[in-house]
Amino acid sequence: MSRGRGWAADDGSAVAEFVMVNGLLVILTLSVIQLGLVLFIRNTVVDAAAEGARFGALADNSATDGIARSVDLITTALGPGYATNVTASTGSYLGHPALTITVQTPLPLIGLIGLDNGLEVSGHAAIESLN
Template sequence: MPQRRAMPQRRAMPPARPMIAHSAGSPCPRATAEASDTGTINGRSNGQRGSAVAEFVMVSALLIAVFIGVLQLALALHVRNTLMDAAASGARYGTLADRGPTDGVQRTRELISGALNGGFAGDVQAQSVEIGGRPGLVITVRAKIPLIGMIQGFGEFVVHGESVRYG
C-alpha cells in the first residue's frame, strides 16, 4: 500500500486587532490600533510628530534669506550701473563746445538725483585730462553701497566716466 504524504499544517491566524469605538473627529480605529501596537502612526514614530512643520520653517527661512540676498545684490548692481551711466553722461555733457567741467558735474548730480536717492550724488568730482593727445574730462562719483533698500551702508562705489572734447 502506498504511503500517503503528510499534509503541511496551516499556521494559525493571528488574533484580530480589537476594534475601538470612536466618535466623529477622533482618529480612525485602525490608526489607533496601529499606534497602540507599534508606537507609530502612518510610518512616523511618536517622537517625529510635528517635525514636518519645523522642517518647513527652517527651509523657508533659508530660502527667504537667499531670496533677500539676491534681491539686495540686484539693487547694488542697479545703483552701480546707474552711477556709471550718470558719470559717463556728465562727462560727455561737460565736453560739449559751450560747456565745462562744472557743467558736467552738475549734469551728473541731476541724473543721479533723478534716478536714485539724492544722497548718492554727494561726492561728484571733475578733472580735466588729456586723452590720446586731445583735451578730455573725467567725472568721478563716490557713493556708499546700499545696505538695506536704498539706505546707504558699508563700503563704497567709485565709478569714472570719461569723454574727449572734439571740435
C-alpha cells in the same frame, strides 16, 4: 505594532523642516533683491557719470556743466543723497585729452542703509575742440 517615542519618531518634523526651508528661502530672496538694488544704483551712477563726462566734454561746455548734468541725473533717478560727491578732472585717457567725472555714492548693504562713499565710479569722454 507599538512605536516608541525615541529617536526614531518623526512627529512634528514636517513643521520643523517647513520653518528651516522657508527661512533659507526668505534669506535667499532678500539677498537677490538686495543685489538687484545695488546693481541698479551702480548702473544708474555709472550712466550718469558717463553722460556728465560726455556733456562736459562738448566744445561749448565746461567740466562744471558735466558735474551739474551728473548731479541732475543722479538726483532725478535716485535722490539727492546719492549725488553729494561728484568731481571732475581733465587729463589723458587712452592717449587722448579727456574729461573724467568721478562719483562717490553710498553703497547700500541692508536696504538703503550702507557705507557712505562705498561706491566710486568714473565716466570718461574725449574733450572736443573747435581747432
